[in-house]
Amino acid sequence: MSTTHQDEREFLSHYNIHDYDVPLTSVDLVIFTVREEVLQVLLVRRGEHPFKEMWSLPGGFIDIHRDQDLEATALRKLREKTGVVTPYLEQLQGFGNKTRDPRGWSSTFAYFALIPSEHIELAHGANTEAAQWFRVEENSVQPELAFDHAQILAIAILRLRNKVEYTSLPVHLLPEQFTLSELQGIHEVVLGRTVDKSAFRKRIKEGNFVEEIPDAWRYGSNRPAKLYRRANQPTVYFNRAMGGRVEEKD
Amino acid sequence: MSTTHQDEREFLSHYNIHDYDVPLTSVDLVIFTVREEVLQVLLVRRGEHPFKEMWSLPGGFIDIHRDQDLEATALRKLREKTGVVTPYLEQLQGFGNKTRDPRGWSSTFAYFALIPSEHIELAHGANTEAAQWFRVEENSVQPELAFDHAQILAIAILRLRNKVEYTSLPVHLLPEQFTLSELQGIHEVVLGRTVDKSAFRKRIKEGNFVEEIPDAWRYGSNRPAKLYRRANQPTVYFNRAMGGRVEEKD
DNA sequence: GCCCTTAGTATTTTACTGCAACTAACTTAG
DNA sequence: CTAAGTTAGTTGCAGTAAAATACTAAGGGC
CATH class of the missing domain: 1.10.10.10 (Winged helix-like DNA-binding domain superfamily/Winged helix DNA-binding domain)
Incomplete structure (x- = not known):
């Protein structure tokens, strides 16, 4: 047993992640609010390559020195863009493949945040890196998005609707x-x-x-x-949708 | 626009992931079946450090040269351990923090697989790396697990029960x-x-x-x-649990 | 003081769940 | 050959909960 432990220490002292080919790993955020009677999502204009100047979901790489865990990375990014420190935050889903990022094999942990629309101070960032709210139309948003962010957004919208229902x-x-x-x-x-x-x-x-x-x-x-x-309660789950009709145009 | 594209090519040609401190990124699997009238989960005995000789969920690092995407990594691991090629497979959740792996900041995409119990050929692997079925008792399994795999397993069991219900x-x-x-x-x-x-x-x-x-x-x-x-149908969702009583001991 | 609007409640009507009893189809024992 | 035992599968009913709708409450504007 003690031998195993010593073995392990020995092993760890020689371990160096830079010896391996590893994927990029990031955290992206889908931040929703309701403004102007309509569901909106926060996007940022990319200031750097790749996809420079395109709109994208806020996010970025894990800072392995500052971030304790994935949620800390998500909260840090959210705070940087909106100033909000206590949002509703849950993990949406992971995405990862060879092609989503031109820099190489890339994976991301997508998170899903809800914030009230009031008192939000959006980050400006000198022209670039600007954050802005966009209306959600059906399953997407007007501008074309960087990476596979349109797909991530679509899944987040589905998840939101489902959670609002239940x-x-x-x-x-x-x-x-x-x-x-x-x-x-x-x-x-x-x-x-x-x-x-x-x-x-x-x-x-x-x-x-x-x-x-x-x-x-x-x-x-x-x-x-x-x-x-x-109330100071965790999320409550209901097992039925509520009654209601699809609105008719008049 | 053309300038932006050239800029991007220039940027990409100098990009090298080894210049950055990145987390470890892996894929782990929770593979369920029902054998001997009881829910069981597949575990493997670790043949290498860290946690050598402890039981753990099957899984491993993404092979960025062979795996097209995360699901491909999961399917490859599943095939290596069980021979099964067409399981039910869905992503469970991501886990990532500073402490779960002694080698450093580590994140994992946990997957959740269901397979029929029949005709499964478990991988033996000369003594080490052996795979074995374990009974699920309530929310866990008898042996102590490596990493944070006990937590991942507990979440997977909850998810399974919920999905079976609905x-x-x-x-x-x-x-x-x-x-x-x-x-x-x-x-x-x-x-x-x-x-x-x-x-x-x-x-x-x-x-x-x-x-x-x-x-x-x-x-x-x-x-x-x-x-x-x-039937050749995607998963159907019901909005109610079915009737039934908790079994009484007699 | 009456009307309009939105907040909030009560009642009726309808649908479906939970439960239990029932029928069906086979094997085995005598 | 028949009766008993066992599991498969269906039917019917009563209690309950949901959907729809009608109703009351409480303000402001004119």
């Missing part, structure tokens, strides 16, 4: 305080269809993932609405 | 021909509870992911059962 996750797209109608609106914007009010409110009551803010109301030119905030 | 995926754990009772048995073994027969058969009918084999029956000492095979 989990309590949409609360992360709203600011601190919100009304139930606003939360329902988020559902409708992301899913692209109306949602039944009583089914929606029943889910809210049963899920316990939001709580009333005592004595807080949003006033308008009609009956005031109760204000809610996120 | 998708048509269990068909991939059975051989070419099977009866509906056998398929129901797979559900019960993986989920650890009984499943209602009529709810189960209703799901089968609606899902269209299996088809009757004409004139084929399994005979026993009682009424013969119709034989079925997988």
Whole structure:
């Protein structure tokens, strides 16, 4: 046993990653928010080769000296671009093949973040490396994207729609305080269809993932609405979609 | 534009990954089957450092010269260990941090495979690198595992149970021909509870992911059962669990 | 003070699950 | 040859939950 341990120390002292042909490994982010009543995604204009000057998902290489783990890399990139430090963040999926990056065999861990639209300070970066919100149209975005980022985005949109349908996750797209109608609106914007009010409110009551803010109301030119905030709960999963119809054009 | 392209060529001709500190990147596999009426997972005994002689998930480094993409790496490893060439295979999740591998910052793409238990030729490899099936007990397996493989396995088991509950995926754990009772048995073994027969058969009918084999029956000492095979359909998702009770001990 | 609008609740109607009983088709024992 | 035992597969019913819709509540504007 002790021999094995000594063997291992011996082995490690001679190990050098630069002796091997390894792939590039990066982390990319799909950052969603709802602005102007519409789902939007954050893109950055690339300041360097390859794909210089094309729009792409924010991301970059793992800094093996500064980053403890993959999530730390993702959070660092998110913070650099948006200033947001406590987003909803989950891993989307890995992508890796010979051809996605002209520099060589490349793999990436794609992450998926939700942030409220308010108080976001986008990174400018002198002309290049600028960040900007783009509207999500159906399954994609208007500009052509670098690498295989269009594919990653499409998968992220699917995943988002699915999670909005089946989990309590949409609360992360709203600011601190919100009304139930606003939360329902988020559902409708992301899913692209109306949602039944009583089914929606029943889910809210049963899920316990939001709580009333005592004595807080949003006033308008009609009956005031109760204000809610996120409860300190992990994501809740529901096993059914909610009722609703696809909106008809009129 | 042409200038940008020339710039990019210039840039690429000088790019050398060995100039950078990069993480290790590997692919690991969680291979499930149902044998002896019980869920089992394939492990290999490590023949080399680090963690020499410990049990671990099968896997290894991406061979950037032979592997087209991540899935190709996963399929190659699966084939080397089991001989199986057409498994059900999906990506589980990525794992990566500073500490999981003593050789340095390491990331892995974990895959999740289902294979039928029949006709599997396990790799022997002279004493070391031997592959063996282990019973899944609750959320883990009896031997201690190398790296963070116990964590990866636990997540894979959760994912499997969830998918068995909500998708048509269990068909991939059975051989070419099977009866509906056998398929129901797979559900019960993986989920650890009984499943209602009529709810189960209703799901089968609606899902269209299996088809009757004409004139084929399994005979026993009682009424013969119709034989079925997988239909050529992608995985079907259901939005409800099926009825059933947790088995009571007697 | 009435109307309009949005918030929020109650009721009815409809569909489907969960459960259990039932029939079907074979083998084996006597 | 028949009865018993076992597993395959279907049917029917009752309780429950979801979808649809009608309703009440509470403000502001005029």
